[in-house]
Amino acid sequence: MGDELLNVVNLVKNFQIRRTRNSGSKKRTVQAVTNVSFSINKGQTLGLVGESGSGKTTVGRCILRLIEPTSGQVEFDGQDLGSMKFEELRATRRKMQIVFQDPFASLDPKMTVGSSIAEPLIVQGVPGDHNDKVFELLELVGLSVDHASRFPHEFSGGQRQRIGIARALALNPALIILDEPVSALDVSIQAGILNLFEDLQKKLGISYLFIAHDLSVVRHVADRIAVMYLGKIVEIGDKDSVFDHPTHPYTKALLSAVPVTDPKVERSRSRVTLEGEVPSPMNPPSGCRFRTRCWKAQDICAQQEPVLELRATGQMSACHFPES
């Protein structure tokens, strides 16, 4: 497709675990991300969902090469990031920014808000006095110009997150990776931040990779959804296909586990409650990684790994016995 901004192909990240007294001489590997592929178009949002340990944050960091992927390709605007030298990578990173979950940890408490927002401009060697740009950014994210001279501790969680967003916007990025950007916020505050993302996208045409565990939030902001389980994408497609007609049993169970804010709906819903918990990524199950918790699992699921296949409702899913 012509308007593709980010293309991730067969991304793999394994972490080596240091030998401990208990593990003996065996070196152990955590398979955090295994063969993940997806793309994001210009001006679009891909929601990446999954439970703890599914590898969604690792995917985000590998894209920026904040951690080095074990293998696979990340193409940004047609350029392969993996083969870039550091200087080249740094220049490309102007166009890719990240906003983290914890708005308390991601701002330097000793820097004024204005200098935090201006820092990326200085790092990237943008010439001139950055005051006007900082003021413009503050207004863009719904803060006021006189906030520039204050310190992070004077702000609430929601306001700090807006500061983090202003900083991410400083270099006019084409892509922002949002790693659980509203998880630490109360719902009444969260709604304002979600609206801000929407407005910024409309105004500036930015693409988002929106990483979150909260499915209702992701449904609200994303155009497309990728569902991860134990380091792999099990289902990916348009938001409405995935949410309205989930074809992977895990997607179905995940959607069924999320409570809806309507008691009448909750009472009438049929529910799939999964048994057990996510297995360790150090020793993932053979074949389909979900089979140990799946109510449809058969022998073939242990022997043969399912690949992503196109379903009638338009999305891809990796399952031998897809829901229809």
Place this chain on the structure above:
Amino acid sequence: MAEKILQIRNLRVTFETPFGQVFAVRGVDLDVEEGELLGVVGESGSGKSVTFLAAIGLLSSRARVTGSVVLQGEELIGKTPQQMRSVRGRLMAMIFQDPLSALNPVHRVGKQIVEMLQSHQNLTNKQAITRAVELLDLVGIPQPEQRSNQYPHEFSGGMRQRVVIAIAIANNPKLLIADEPTTALDVTVQAQILEVIKRVQQQFGTAVVLITHDLGVIARVADRVDVMYAGRNVEQGLVDNLYDHPSHPYTRGLLSSIPQAGKDRLTPIRGFPPNMMSPPSGCAFRTRCEFAEPSCEVDIPELKVFNDLQTACLRAHQLPSFRG
């Protein structure tokens, strides 16, 4: 009407800090009926946890607690720590967000249940161990006999929360207080734990207070709901009524902030929660309320019957009807 297990009247909790007094709870009135599941919802700092920590006598001596908490006809405020110890675990028990810190890491989980049983009942070791295994089975822990000989670190997060529930219900208390019991868990595990809590309520007639910030969780399991804001209850009622036609502007604001399928634009609540060292005069929500008028600054509104809810808003009868 069912009998009341717990009656809280005009409960106030003030903390002394080096920076001044924090008015965490400012006159809470609340009843828990026999065998019901009451959801208590509010955002960070609304006083929902402090209210119940005060009721069960777990606040530090730095907190000044006044008002009345009557459990099965017995006044709890003013009891000595020793007297409270005989109430806790026998008549009411509490579980928390982080199950790991609630368990003793150096004792086997079976022993921790036995300890709870023997501190309130005259049981031989053998009887207590048998009962402990039964309890583990009841909360859905597979192979309870073997598991009772394991240490907390050998359990996953969801399994630990089940152990904590087993300890809490060991002496068949009349009231179980669950403070954000699923917040640290993934959604599929959250669904399992909510089922366990619901089963305890239904099977043993235990009244449950479920404290949470998640209105979806309440919609799924609660019979009745109490909404807290800035240390007071602002609205109470049956879940169906409250979600269908909330009357208090704060409850309405919360429900409009939540992303839901089919909702296009979220409506956040403007501003942010007040500093509880100097809460606004009159109705604490007036600073964020679109319906506030000068009279709201004067008197603190009390809960009054409005339609089929109890609402603490002077203007409840003048507000337009609520549309999602």
